Amino acid sequence: MGNRSSRMRGHRTAQAGATVNERVAVSASSARRPSFRDVFAHPEFRALWVSYVLSAGGDRVALVALTLLVYDRSKSPLLAAITFAAGFVPYLFGGMFLSGLADRLPRRPVMVACDLIRCLLVVAMLAPRVPLAAMIALLYVVTLFQAPFDASRSAVVRDVMEKDTYPLALTVLGSTSRVVVVAGSAVGGLVVALFGARLALGTDAATFAASALAVQFGLHARPAPAESGGTPNPVGQLIEGVRLVFGDPALRLLVGLAWLAAFYEVPEGIAIPYAGRLGGGAVAAGMLIAASQLGAAVTTPLFMQKLGPLTRLKWMGPMAVLTCGILAVTVLRPDLIASMALFAVSNSFAMYQIAANTAFVERIPNEKRGQAFGLANAGLIVGQGLAFAVAGAAAEVVPPSTVVALSGGIGALIACGLALRWRGMSPAVGRHTARHLGREASLTRQTPIHAARSN
Numbered sequence: 001m002g003n004r005s006s007r008m009r010g011h012r013t014a015q016a017g018a019t020v021n022e023r024v025a026v027s028a029s030s031a032r033r034p035s036f037r038d039v040f041a042h043p044e045f046r047a048l049w050v051s052y053v054l055s056a057g058g059d060r061v062a063l064v065a066l067t068l069l070v071y072d073r074s075k076s077p078l079l080a081a082i083t084f085a086a087g088f089v090p091y092l093f094g095g096m097f098l099s100g101l102a103d104r105l106p107r108r109p110v111m112v113a114c115d116l117i118r119c120l121l122v123v124a125m126l127a128p129r130v131p132l133a134a135m136i137a138l139l140y141v142v143t144l145f146q147a148p149f150d151a152s153r154s155a156v157v158r159d160v161m162e163k164d165t166y167p168l169a170l171t172v173l174g175s176t177s178r179v180v181v182v183a184g185s186a187v188g189g190l191v192v193a194l195f196g197a198r199l200a201l202g203t204d205a206a207t208f209a210a211s212a213l214a215v216q217f218g219l220h221a222r223p224a225p226a227e228s229g230g231t232p233n234p235v236g237q238l239i240e241g242v243r244l245v246f247g248d249p250a251l252r253l254l255v256g257l258a259w260l261a262a263f264y265e266v267p268e269g270i271a272i273p274y275a276g277r278l279g280g281g282a283v284a285a286g287m288l289i290a291a292s293q294l295g296a297a298v299t300t301p302l303f304m305q306k307l308g309p310l311t312r313l314k315w316m317g318p319m320a321v322l323t324c325g326i327l328a329v330t331v332l333r334p335d336l337i338a339s340m341a342l343f344a345v346s347n348s349f350a351m352y353q354i355a356a357n358t359a360f361v362e363r364i365p366n367e368k369r370g371q372a373f374g375l376a377n378a379g380l381i382v383g384q385g386l387a388f389a390v391a392g393a394a395a396e397v398v399p400p401s402t403v404v405a406l407s408g409g410i411g412a413l414i415a416c417g418l419a420l421r422w423r424g425m426s427p428a429v430g431r432h433t434a435r436h437l438g439r440e441a442s443l444t445r446q447t448p449i450h451a452a453r454s455n
Contacts, residue, residue, distance in 0.1 A: 033305065034165045039172055044160045047218020048153060051211040053176060055115065058207030059146070060184025062122065065192045065200030066139055070132055088385030090140045092378050094147025099374020100237030102152035103226045103367055107159070111215045114149035118142045119208035125201050151374040158361050158369065159222060167312075167358045171304045174354065178293040182286075226367035241371035244364070250425060254360045255376050256418050257320050258353060262383035263411025264323045267330075267343050267404050268292055269388030274400040278336050288340060295344030300351040312355035317419025319352035324415050327408025330401040339401075346408070 039045055101110050121142050125135050161169045191200045245251050267274065268289050275284035303312070326346040334342060364372045387407070394403045 034168060035305065036168055036172060036301065039161070039165050039168045042160065042165075044219050045157070045169055047214050048157060048160065049172065049176065050218070051111070051115075051214040052153065052173060053180065054207040054211040054214065055118075055149070056177065056180045057184045057187075058204035058211075059142075060180060061187055061191060061200050062142075062204035063139070064184070065197040065204075066125075066135060068192050069197035070136065073132055088143075088381055090143040091147050092382045094144040095151070095374040095378025095381075096238050097234040098144070098148040099151035099378075100234060100241065100371040101148045102155050102370025102374070104224055104237070106222060106224050107152040107156050107370070108215060108219045108221060110152045111149055111156070111219075112212045114145045114152075115208045115212035115215065117145050118149075119205050119212070121145075122201055122205040122208065126198060126205070147374055147378065148370075150377055151370040154361075154373040154377070155225075155366070155369040156219065159366070160219075163362075166361075167304055167309070167354055170354050170357055171300050175297045175300060178297050182290055182293050225369070237371055238375075241368065241375050244368055245372050245375055248363065249421075251360065251363055251372075253418055253422050253425075254356045254363075255379065257316065257356045257415070257422075258360070258376060259379055259383050260320055260324060260411050260415055260418075261350070261353070261380060262387040263407050263414070264327060264346055264350065265292075265384060266387055266391045266407040267327065267339075267346075269384075270391050270395050270400050270403060273392075273395045274339070274404065275336070277400055278339070280336060284336055287336070288343060291340035292343040292347045295347040296350050299348040300354065303351040304354060309355075309358070312352075313359060316352045316355045317415070317422045319349040320415040321412050321419055323347070323349040323352070324408045324411030328405045328412065330408070331405035333399065333401045 040049075121138050124130070125138050157169055157173070158166055191203070245255060271285040271288045275281065275288055278284065280287075307315075323346055326342060326349070329342055330339065360372075360376070361369065391403050391407060394406075
């Protein structure tokens with residue numbers, strides 16, 4: 001009798017446990033997904049976002065202003081091109097050798113110091129009778145210090161945001177970047193035309209100072225992620241970062257998917273000659289660039305809110321192929337409206353970059369995150385600069401529409417190889433990444449049925 005009573009109590013206890021598990025599963029499935037309102041509700045993210053808008057917008061205004069100023073004084077397309085290249089070339093060295101500061105030092109002071117140094121450098125450009133060569137050199141140093149700032153900011157975003165809101169935070173920053181590129185270029189040209197380049201440079205210096213204030217008073221103080229003892233030199237940090245990023249097959253694939261931007265962003269780099277072949281001018285070129293940015297700005301937020309992390313990882317490869325492959329249609333030499341539509345659709349599929357970025361950061365230890373981001377960003381920005389240069393040279397020989405088609409076709413072939421390799425490892429990598437994206441949630445909500453399916 002006692003044994004029977006004990007068995008009955010045990011049975012009821014098991015039923016109660018099963019009921020609790022079922023309730024937890026139902027609660028998990030019906031839980032509200034995070035929204036962009038949740039992202040902006042975080043005060044530290046708001047400070048990061050304001051800082052990013054200020055510094056990125058000021059950078060774009062100053063780059064356009066200084067390029068126009070150099071061309072106006074020298075009448076040299078070569079010097080103007082060298083000036084514009086300041087937005088790409090120095091980033092390679094800063095990304096390789098300075099990004100490690102975001103791991104060995106507290107990240108908030110690194111961001112503030114980079115902003116203040118860039119502010120002083122831009123102020124130096126405003127001195128009377130500064131030679132053009134000195135102004136270009138100063139601009140290159142400004143870009144050099146952008147790399148550790150970006151590495152610190154990218155790493156801090158993950159420190160600040162929870163796992164479920166981090167992808168949405170990336171979406172916000174990505175969409176903001178697209179708007180800043182278009183608006184900053186337009187505002188830079190307008191300010192130079194109306195008030196001169198000196199005011200544009202002064203505005204850039206002010207934005208750096210305001211960004212430093214936003215970071216200093218908007219972010220909490222955090223210790224350096226890596227231990228201070230035995231700090232390697234920049235070369236040692238670079239070697240460690242290369243081994244980490246390129247020694248892991250999954251990380252290599254994710255970086256490769258990110259660097260595909262060099263192929264599908266070629267239309268923006270040759271927008272002016274492309275529009276010229278269609279009988280348009282600067283307005284038509286601006287419409288082509290705006291259409292590309294608008295496509296991604298509209299679709300990416302929907303992609304992030306409607307699809308879960310595993311679905312985003314599953315579709316990442318096919319979307320990378322489509323992003324590049326759609327551009328191959330320009331071989332048919334479409335008109336302006338059709339080209340705008342193609343560029344918008346192509347960039348719409350570039351939302352896969354958010355999934356790649358999220359998977360990348362979840363596989364990187366916090367104490368090495370800055371160096372890893374620095375390498376990835378340096379390769380991306382320098383690759384874009386080289387792609388723009390090659391595409392511009394090719395557009396001197398063949399029609400720009402053919403250049404875009406070739407770039408898209410080559411990118412699509414590379415994307416196919418990366419997508420197939422990702423698909424081959426995605427069962428293990430996908431589950432690994434999903435656990436990182438919501439480890440606490442999966443441990444507390446997983447039912448026996450779900451556990452059996454994952455095994």
